[in-house]
Amino acid sequence: MALSKGLAGVIADQTRISSTHNAILSYAGYPINELKDAPFEEIVYLLWHGQLPSRDELAAFRFELVSQMALPYETVQLMARIAREPQHPMSILRTTVSLPGTTNDVKRDEPPRILGKMLAAIAAIIRIRNDQPIKHAHRQWGVVENFIYLFSGKRPTASEVKMLNTVMILHADHEFNASTFTARVVASTQSDYYSCLTAAVCALKGPLHGGANEQVFHMLETIHHNHQDPVEFVNQRLAAGDKIMGFGHRVYKNGDPRAVILREIAKTLARDTDNMAYFDLQEQISQVMAEKTHLHPNVDYYTALIYHCFNLDAETFTPMFAACRTAGWLAHIIEQQARGCLIRPSSEYVGQTNRHYPTGKEENAID
Ligand SMILES: CC(C)(COP(=O)(O)OP(=O)(O)OC[C@H]1O[C@@H](n2cnc3c(N)ncnc32)[C@H](O)[C@@H]1OP(=O)(O)O)[C@@H](O)C(=O)NCCC(=O)NCCS
Incomplete structure (x- = not known):
């Protein structure tokens, strides 16, 4: 059996609910672009x-x-x-x-x-x-x-x-x-x-999944309040080997289709709520990410600003x-x-083998 780290690329089962085939998100066969205003x-x-x-x-x-x-x-x-x-x-x-x-x-x-x-x-x-x-x-x-x-x-x-x-x-x-x-x-x-x-x-709580949206806003706030140069910020973080939250995706390697729609909503809301400074910052960060990496904004990148414009705390x-x-x-x-089928994958054992419990360890015996 071949091992796939993080189950990347593994088809674990069939579903009729949604698909990301060819980087197009669809629900029950309908492309998301046609459903977004329903x-x-x-x-x-x-x-x-x-x-x-x-x-x-x-x-x-x-x-x-x-x-x-x-x-x-x-x-x-x-x-x-x-x-x-x-x-x-x-x-x-x-x-x-x-x-x-x-x-x-x-x-x-x-x-x-x-x-x-x-x-x-x-x-x-x-x-x-x-x-x-x-x-x-x-x-x-x-x-x-x-x-x-x-x-x-x-x-x-x-x-x-x-x-x-x-x-x-x-x-x-x-x-x-x-x-x-x-x-x-x-x-x-x-x-x-x-x-x-x-x-x-x-x-969902973890920062590599749903928790990323909160981290995106903390990043924007840090840069904004410290009057930092976003290009310098991103370069420093990348040089330190840190991840820039809100970028990259396991499935969408050429861009998350949801982010394209969410960017427009973030822009409109930012304009309506006097938050354009954050949107401009996001534009600069995504530009430097495009220049320095192969990574594109994902669903959490613009959602962070959208929720902030709804007056919600980052947490x-x-x-x-x-x-x-x-x-x-x-x-x-x-x-x-x-x-009706149990999900139970297998693992590749990489620990030590052929070990034997020592005889004569009476002091460990349970009375
Ligand atoms: C979403 C995510 C976990 C997908 O990961 P993945 O498909 O397993 O890809 P990996 O984490 O293995 O990343 C592949 C490479 O790109 C780099 N990379 C991925 N996302 C990155 C990011 N946001 N910033 C900087 N580098 C990133 C990794 O460090 C890795 O580099 P390496 O090959 O030199 O080690 C990953 O892109 C990530 O951690 N993004 C930030 C968190 C985030 O926004 N999560 C919400 C997802 S919707």
Whole structure:
């Protein structure tokens, strides 16, 4: 058996949910460029059912999701206790996601309920961290409009909804990325939704995956506040062998198609919110990266600025990624559970061989 470090290039299984074939991201066969302005709920339906909903199905699905965007009193109480600690919001989210698995009949919970609660929980983490009261969803609004309202406390403009809607669609799924694959490994053991999602949140947290968006913004802030030359900054970091966050991708070696769309949204939002200094900085960094390396901006590079323009703290950027990706995680958990096949690869043993436990070591014997 050939070894592939990091499973790069290994086809671990089949999926009907999404594809990055030929560096084109598509959901259930539809290219992302054609889906980016559809309602988020319609894309969630597509990921879960493999086909677009009819008008009536979409209206019913939207109502079902929005109806679930509320948290039980006990969950809010517990979150209020832990979300104030000086802990990373992804750690708070990890505990919050696993909580219903201990209090509910986990077999009863269905994906729409779980997605609605996940969005409400992430918004609540953001509110509690800022000492702001929890908001309640409006049944007549859509999921994205409600989500922004739940975390910001303000009814968003139509253009804000449109932009975050696209951001959420672009992040909704990405075939066998690290967190989704983690969720699938857990699902392959026929474990429950909460166990799979908790594992996915843990995998997303790291800076080589979802945690990169937070690191991108810390980099921009460092350069901006210290009045550093971005070219010099990048050159120094590369010379030191450091990675520049928000660049490079396991699958897209010639550029991430999502970053092209997100760059335009970041530019518009930066202009609208007086954040062009950060956007200009990003342009300079991506230019020097193009000159010095073969690396292109990935999905996290511009999302960092987009979330900052939504007045979010950098530490809450990765929970925002989780909010978008939950739809895809759930789709993959459903698909993997239906597959009924345990994921259990093999390893190449490179440790010592042919060793023997010494005789006469009576002092180590267990009485
Ligand atoms: C995403 C990522 C893990 C993909 O990694 P990968 O396909 O396994 O590629 P590798 O990490 O092996 O990188 C290949 C080479 O490019 C370099 N490289 C990759 N990403 C880099 C980055 N962002 N900055 C500087 N160098 C980078 C590596 O150091 C490596 O160099 P080497 O061959 O001299 O050792 C990697 O590009 C990365 O760490 N990026 C930064 C984190 C990030 O933005 N993550 C979000 C991904 S959507």
